[in-house]
Amino acid sequence: MPTQYGTIDQSFLDQLVELTSKERVSTSQALRDQHGTDESYHEAFAPDVVIFTHSTKEVASVVRLCAEKKIPIIPYGTGTSLEGHVAALHGGVCIDLSQMNEVIKARPQDLDVTVQAGVTRKALNEYLRDTGLFFPIDPGADASLGGMASTRASGTNAVRYGTMRENVLSLTVVNPKGEVIRTSSRSKKSAAGYDLTHLYVGSEGTLGIITEVTLRLYGIPEKVTAAVCPFPSLEEAVNMVITTIQCGIPVARIELLDDRQMYAVNQYSKLNYEVAPTLFFEFHGSPSAVDEQVEQVKSIAEDFGGENFQWASQQEERDRLWNARHNAYYAALALRPGCRGVSSDACVPISRLAEAILETKKDIEASFLEGTIVGHVGDGNYHTLFAFDPNDEKELAEAKRLNARIVERALVMEGTCTGEHGVGHGKMKYLEDEFGEAGLEIMRSIKRAMDPDNIMNPGKIVAL
Structure with missing residues (x-):
């Protein structure tokens, strides 16, 4: 049976204030809206109240009160999640831990x-x-x-x-x-x-x-060197990554950006990289170890048509390079101002990576939506971003369709529906395909045993 959650009334709010302070308990609509929203396209659901805690003891006291009244609890950090993790689907209390910063x-x-x-x-x-x-x-x-x-x-x-x-x-x-x-x-x-x-x-x-x-x-590594290298095709860039990993070269980072994403990065970060499928590398270690890694990677890259390396050894240069990579999400959205994004994060065995990415690229090229590909491809994890008009139901449906194809393809390849974003409520429907009904039921059993009243971030990962 679904949990019958308790009601948040003035008496409950007064008790929250007693546990913390008046300044740290808020029912402000703007603050509640902020805490029910993450970086994703999923619908926002505001909690009924937000409380800022300062210690484990305070969190425990708030949880005990909520448990007694059967009030849902949603933990909140910085709100950067991408699968609706912070949405208060059943209302309740949002516990903001951002001030627990010691x-x-x-x-x-x-x-x-x-x-x-x-x-x-x-x-x-x-x-x-x-x-x-x-x-x-x-x-x-x-x-x-x-x-x-x-x-x-x-x-x-x-x-x-x-x-x-x-x-x-x-x-x-x-x-x-x-x-x-x-x-x-x-x-x-x-x-x-x-x-x-x-x-x-x-x-x-x-x-x-x-x-x-x-x-x-x-x-901290004795030496750090970063590089950017374009490739003639997406296939050659991905195959270069696969070969590098299979050779056991201990690179610290290998990031892939497709041609459209490189165009977006150039526009957003005011750079002038070649608009082509591109790999971003970083090497860590002693000077001799880094030099050896660099020579090995350059040799492999040349076999796949990658020759125009641009190096960044100074901290400021490396920061600029990686800030551009980290801003790829916002750069892609900036291609269509006012749009929102559906972001996937499938992960597949490294031997299937080229196949997965190339099939995804075909899907993007056949669609009427804007789409880009980036990826932590050294471990088989790649992302796509589909920019859509939030007021256009047809565009949102197309973005969801493309995202579903990526997930389904990954599962067929013995990969996962989420390499790092998590499940939230956005990817719950894929867990049975990934783990089977028996595996999913074990997860439900753990949830029931540990949280029988379903007050802890209800509606995420598994449905009871």
């Missing part, structure tokens, strides 16, 4: 750090700058680390450093009863009991609220 303890000798969930990745790396260490996971947006753990984020560095799944050591989580749990110790490995840490990494706030995160850190 770096609790950095331990350079152990190569780890513990932060509150609202710390962003850029803020963390600024804090670590003088330690000689950095946190490499870079999804592009300056997302909160709690949100990144919750959605199992990755990004441009994943080909070398992995995703949040590999880089979260431990979590502090408030469960649906308002109890505080620690999912693991700080040891680099453990065989003790169920792996609670990775149950919560990627759970998108449906099983509890992540309030603290302990992360792996890495030494």
